[in-house]
Amino acid sequence: MNNVKDKVVVITGASSGIGEETVSLLSENGANLVLGARRLNRLEEIQKNIGNNICIQKTDVTNANEVNALIETAYNEFGRVDVLINNAGLMPQSFLEKNKQDEWNQMIDVNIKGVLYGIGAVLPYMREQKSGHIINLASVAGHVVFPGSAVYSGTKYAVRAITEGLRQEEAAVGSNIRTTILSPGAIDTELTDHISDKEMKKGIDEVYKDAIKPDAIARAINYAINEPEESSVNEFIIRPSSQNL
Numbered sequence: 586m587n588n589v590k591d592k593v594v595v596i597t598g599a600s601s602g603i604g605e606e607t608v609s610l611l612s613e614n615g616a617n618l619v620l621g622a623r624r625l626n627r628l629e630e631i632q633k634n635i636g637n638n639i640c641i642q643k644t645d646v647t648n649a650n651e652v653n654a655l656i657e658t659a660y661n662e663f664g665r666v667d668v669l670i671n672n673a674g675l676m677p678q679s680f681l682e683k684n685k686q687d688e689w690n691q692m693i694d695v696n697i698k699g700v701l702y703g704i705g706a707v708l709p710y711m712r713e714q715k716s717g718h719i720i721n722l723a724s725v726a727g728h729v730v731f732p733g734s735a736v737y738s739g740t741k742y743a744v745r746a747i748t749e750g751l752r753q754e755e756a757a758v759g760s761n762i763r764t765t766i767l768s769p770g771a772i773d774t775e776l777t778d779h780i781s782d783k784e785m786k787k788g789i790d791e792v793y794k795d796a797i798k799p800d801a802i803a804r805a806i807n808y809a810i811n812e813p814e815e816s817s818v819n820e821f822i823i824r825p826s827s828q829n830l
């Protein structure tokens with residue numbers, strides 16, 4: 586059974602880590618892919634390496650017009666949008682006492698508003714098609730809070746609440762739109778590179794010593810997409826086996 590083949594999949598934050606790995610696996614399985622991120626040079630590199638059935642577009646998810654344009658590109662290029670993966674995210678964790686307001690705003694803008702803009706942009710197309718699938722990247726930090734994670738956790742709890750609300754609203758009108766919340770634990774990507782709070786970074790580096798590769802997350806995404814239409818895989822939590830948090 587390959588229900589991934591020929592699906593049109595839009596993915597934000599596709600330029601590295603989980604996004605890049607997911608692009609690679611879905612492409613192997615025959616999906617048509619539309620990639621968004623700010624670093625166009627990285628997207629061009631991925632397009633060159635993977636090749637067929639990929640289109641790329643510079644997209645900052647904090648800008649609703651750019652997110653709308655990304656979805657329009659998918660529609661114009663492939664005639665439909667089957668899956669949106671709201672993957673773009675940032676994790677500059679810090680202790681509240683440090684008052685890093687710019688980083689708080691960044692996390693709220695990318696992790697929450699970016700996801701909302703994605704949903705807002707794609708829903709009219711999926712409602713019209715009477716089918717679709719929205720996959721949102723949350724986090725283990727969207728299930729538990731620890732010192733230094735308050736704002737990041739807040740954004741990821743929000744992603745879970747928004748996705749569950751979306752699930753209920755779409756089920757109520759029978760739109761046949763599936764939703765998936767995916768909560769990774771420590772995954773070896775560029776995510777921790779942007780932590781500017783040195784005290785925080787030390788603790789996080791310790792947790793990330795056992796980080797697993799992003800292909801674990803890509804496989805889960807592939808599984809959720811591959812399930813038959815009537816089955817909506819609503820939630821995953823995937824940690825390294827040794828992660829106790």
Ligand code: NDP
Nearest residue numbers: 598600601602603623624645646673674724772774775776
């Ligand atoms: P990376 O840092 O490798 O990837 C993050 C991606 O988000 C990049 O491709 C980046 O692209 C993109 N991005 C950041 N800001 C924006 C923006 N304003 N507009 C568009 N794209 C943006 O980390 P991961 O692959 O690990 O992260 C992917 C998702 O997984 C995130 O939502 C993260 O919170 C979540 N996650 C990851 C975990 C981990 O341990 N790695 C654990 C739990 C959750 P560019 O800079 O080119 O715009």
